[in-house]
Amino acid sequence: MIRTDVVIIGGGATGCGIARDLALRGIAHYLVEKDDFAAGATGACHGLLHSGGRYVVTDPVAAKECIEENMILRSIGKKCVEVTGGLFVRLPGDSKRFRDRFLRSCEEVGIPTEVLSPTRALDLVPALNPVLEEAIKVPDCSIDPFRLCMLNAITSRQKGGGILTHHKVIEIVKERGRCVGIKAQDQFTRQVKEIRARVIINATGAWGAKVAALSGSDVPMTLSKGSLVITNHRLTNMVINRLRPPSDGDIIVPNEAVCLAGTTSIAVDDPDAVEVLSREVDIVVSEAERMIPNFRTTRMIRAYTGVRPLLKADGGDSRAISRGFKIIDHDNGMYSILGGKLTTYRLMAEKMVDAIMRDFGLDTPCQTAEKPLDGQDELSGYPLSKRLKDISGIICECELVSRDEVERVVNRIGTKYIGDIQHRTRLGMGPCQGGFCTYRALGIMHDMGRVTSEESMRVLREFLQRRFKGIRPALWGDQLREEQLVESIYLGILSMGNDL
Ligand SMILES: Cc1cc2nc3c(=O)[nH]c(=O)nc-3n(C[C@H](O)[C@H](O)[C@H](O)COP(=O)(O)OP(=O)(O)OC[C@H]3O[C@@H](n4cnc5c(N)ncnc54)[C@H](O)[C@@H]3O)c2cc1C
Structure with missing residues (x-):
């Protein structure tokens, strides 16, 4: 049996961010992931380090978190962030009133903008649809979620943290009503390991409700599936967004040699039973084609889907649900951390570890906003x-x-x-x-x-x-x-x- 202070379940951006924060504050920990790092929504996302523009009209609180974290991540994670800049393009028929609200809200939240004429926008991204009416430049970036997780995990390893990938948590061990550990099964050999800890953190994103249920706890979640397609080359060097309320297929993100376009948003019940439907691919390709006309004739190399772990809302459109995050203290030795964005993973980790430090009666401050991610030199x-x-x-x-x-x-x-x-x-x-x-x-x-x-x-x-x-x-x-x-x-x- 292994003993430690904190067990983190889930090796997505949130779990890896928590491991790094704990390591930098000197707290012993183990991270347990059923697959490889970034196997959930983190590795299935758009890879957009949001400026906040996407949410600024509908969810200004999440937008403010995004712009603040965007600035931090581009300074601490230079080797996994590409500072591409982003354009919100307004096509014929897109509301001018929304455009005015967009500019006003960006100013209120502190997102820098620059209004560009069609000629100037086409100079920056020649593949854009030439009928565009204008574009608004924002500080969007492209981020590599796999690298991000691995770089966070490096600090954890360097400071003595334990990491078990390909180990699925199958049981939460309880004694006198309190969670005191987990049992994790090696997905190759089927052997089971037990880890005892003072605190358990459930950072399993869309699997949050399933894992919380292992300890008899409830978490209020809405699951929303989003599907994307990958082109076999880069059609734009900037992130391209459609200037309209968030809807299907309105973002194209350049990433290394390819572009990722998406997404859809469909409510689902089970994160383990999702697949890309051909009608989702059709929707994404048609919408992307409106922003970049040669999108349809470009070769697609694959499609993929991920499940957003959103906070519960009663009915309605999952796009209207806040992209903010929540930490739930189950009052039994376990916390769940839900919602949020890849862009805000560091902030989520900071707030989670602040809560643990309070439990442990310690006051070591968070260092993750200032210290560059370890291991970046090795990437080059x-x-x-x-x-x-x-x-x-x-x-x-x-x-x-x-x-x-x-x-x-x-x-x-x-x-x-x-x-x-x-x-x-x-x-x-x-x-x-x-x-x-x-x-x-x-x-x-x-x-x-x-x-x-x-x-x-x-x-x-x-x-x-x-x-x-x-x-x-x-x-x-x-x-x-x-x-x-x-x-x-x-x-x-x-x-x-x-x-x-
Ligand atoms: C289609 C789509 C596009 C998105 N695009 C963006 C974007 O461009 N920018 C942005 O900022 N955000 C984006 N998001 C949101 C973002 O991806 C998520 O908010 C974020 O990645 C969640 O990270 P997480 O670590 O909390 O969850 P996850 O990444 O889902 O990680 C949870 C992990 O827990 C593991 N796990 C589950 N059960 C167990 C178990 N029993 N034992 C051990 N491990 C377990 C899973 O394997 C998984 O790796 C997008 C989301 C989706 C779905």
Whole structure:
């Protein structure tokens, strides 16, 4: 049995942010995640570091939190934030009255704006629809949620925090009505570990109600599914938003070599039973096309969906629910932290750890707003020039990932999962979506003695099934042709037909 002060359940941005904050305040902790980091809404989001503009008219409190956190994150997380700037574009038919309210609200909340003529907007983003009537520039940025989680986790590890990924919390241990620990099951070996702690934090986002129920507690949540599509190249270097009340398909975010467009908003009951519907892909592509006309003819490489953990509202449109967050003290040794945004994860973590410090009778102040994220220097340790030099060892041609890089990750984290390599190197994230590099990465793990032949098949099967879930809704044109080739490799050459 392991003993610590705080157990955090959930390795999304909120959980990882809490681990970093606890580490910097010297509190012993363990973080337990059922999958890899950013496996929930964090890794399935738009990757927009909001300026607050999206919410400024409907939810000024959340908008103010966003602009303040935007400024903090761009200073502490330079290697995971790209300072792109953003445009809110007004197309023919979009309300002028909303535009006036938008500008007034931005001024009240403190979001800097600049009104641009169509010519000036087209200079900045030539792919924009030339019929636009104007654009308003705001300080939106693009953020890499995987890197963000991993960088937060580095501080936790450096300060002695424990991290268990691929361990699902299956029980909350109670004694005399109080939560005193958790039991977590290794998702590969099925072994169960017990961790005892003074406080348990439920930071499981959309799974919050399920995990709270393990301790007999209730959390009031509304779940809202949002789906997005990924293009195979960058159509804009700035974030593009539609200047209208929040609605379907009104944001396009550049991220590394691609663009992410979305989203939809559909109420769901179970975060484990969601998939992208083809009509959602149609909606997103049609709306994105209104802002960037060549969006429709651009190759899509996949679609994905995530579930927003929103605070409960009675009926109505989930877009109208506040993007603010809430900390619930269950008065039994467990807290739940709900709602919020990726953009406000640091603030959420600060408020959560402040509450724990009060419980522990300590007053060490929060340092996360000033201290740059640890580990950022290592992110630039494999620059493009070195990748090109290692070209003979490249195993993922789309993202230029070499054998050395894969071996380094496998040695460092000792994983059996292809997804873990993907999140840390971008292996398989390009146009072929891992069609060619997946079996090569698996071969490397096998050569290194990480997986047996039998385990290889299980790992490959699970990975391919997940991969296909994302590819299926975006299969047409060039992507369909490529997928037929990939299918013949796996079904024909590798004889996986009976396993899938
Ligand atoms: C489609 C979509 C787009 C979005 N776009 C943006 C955006 O552009 N910008 C922005 O700021 N915000 C955005 N958001 C909101 C943002 O993604 C979330 O508010 C934020 O990521 C929530 O983080 P979290 O850590 O609280 O939850 P999650 O990221 O969902 O993390 C919860 C974690 O708990 C784990 N877990 C669940 N059950 C267990 C268990 N029993 N044991 C162990 N672990 C468990 C899950 O695997 C998961 O990793 C978007 C959300 C969605 C759905």
